[in-house]
Amino acid sequence: MKIKRIQDWFPVVHYHCWELFLFRLFFAWILWETIPANPLSYDSAPHPNGFALIFPVAIFHNPEVLSWARNLALVGLFFYVIGRLQWLALPVITVACLSPAALGNSQGSAHHNLQLVHMALAVTTIWYVGVALRNLLGRKLQVNRLERSEALNLEAHFIKQAIAAGYVVSAITKLINSHGAWIYQARNFGLQIRKTSGMYHHNFGTTPAESVSWIEQIPRYLEQLILDYPWTGSWILAPGLIIELFVFLALIGRRSAFITGLCLVFLHFSIGKIMHLQFRANVMMITLYFLNFPFLIYWLKQHLLSAKETSKSAAQ
């Protein structure tokens, strides 16, 4: 049946046990990095947003609360990494990670540098807690009858979908808010470069001096290019929108994940250089789940070994 094949385009990738362990280990590390070491200066949530609506995030202004949360999160992350008691560990980690970030986002402004990681965490938590609740109610999910490694493969599959969702929704928002004319409107992109450049220099008290390296001059050259030839703005930005819109193709398999991952890393690198906007956590998630360098090394080693053996046997 033709329709059934659509689902088969995006199979669950079967990772090695060591890959799944490395995924959990590095995801845990990324999550740990998102918990601030020092309390935020905000002592209240005047405009509660999202998680702040269901949890009193302002208590994280208290250094003792933050310290307790960090310690509990560390224990939770340990259990998550070893793949035990996830249903209990993940809610603790979720509260510890989301609360300070939600407190920052409840001041009347929204920041988007940690949302992708925390969205992936929320999905993982909902899944494990959901499975545990279904078990408790006696309505076993099909996944419970699968092998444990299968369940862990599904976890990685869901996280990759959460990452893809972040980019796809970003592309859809661009199309909705610009009434489908985002690529055309990119003719005005030079103005945004001037703005982000001005903001960057006011952060550090610097000026766009002539003596800086060529790479730091990129925003200035690009701004002038787009001002002189506005259509270049559309050409420069269009690939970004296409990459975002089709990120879900990363879920076809390992190869597509690697290619999409490279495109996304390049996209973030360009945004960082042109607009001084860093999405470090996003890049780390992409590197971990899409680029998956440990597997690349393993794959290269296997291929080199087999090539060596083939040449050896041919020589004999």
Added chain:
Amino acid sequence: MPYPENSIPWWKKLYQLIPLKVMLVLVIWCTLVKEHYPFSHFPMYSKFKTTTYYVYLADKDNKPIPMLKVTGMLTSLLKKINDHELRRHKKQIGKRIADFSWEDRRGPGEATLQFVFKNMSSGAKQQVAPLRPIRLHHVNLQLIDGKIVETDKEIAREEDALAGLIRGQKGDQP
């Protein structure tokens, strides 16, 4: 499996055919709920108008203050807070933000300065002390005939912002 293969309800069959369910649910959810931490529709740079702006802090002599070095805050945070205050003010006065005069921007600007003072760390307050009274500047950027026209204007002063903060604490002001 609770059903024999041939008696699976149609909706269950349809559900099984849908690929990437988690991603689809997230995309629909985020598009509908918009900003709802940790979910977001990621609206940054989703449209490019021919006019934009940013704000920065200046010292008593109207010289720019290196925001991150001195206050520990980013200019992007200051702009987002100012945006939020502008939207609030828009509801109060019933004007489009694009039609705001410099005078209309004063109130939101003072609220932004109040935010800075309220949320600066004690270390940052010490660093700011010799630079006071600080000012909030608005840099308007407009694309006219392929050229960027930049207008820099002081929109709020510390004295007025702090007076407003004290009035607010006493309950004279909503």
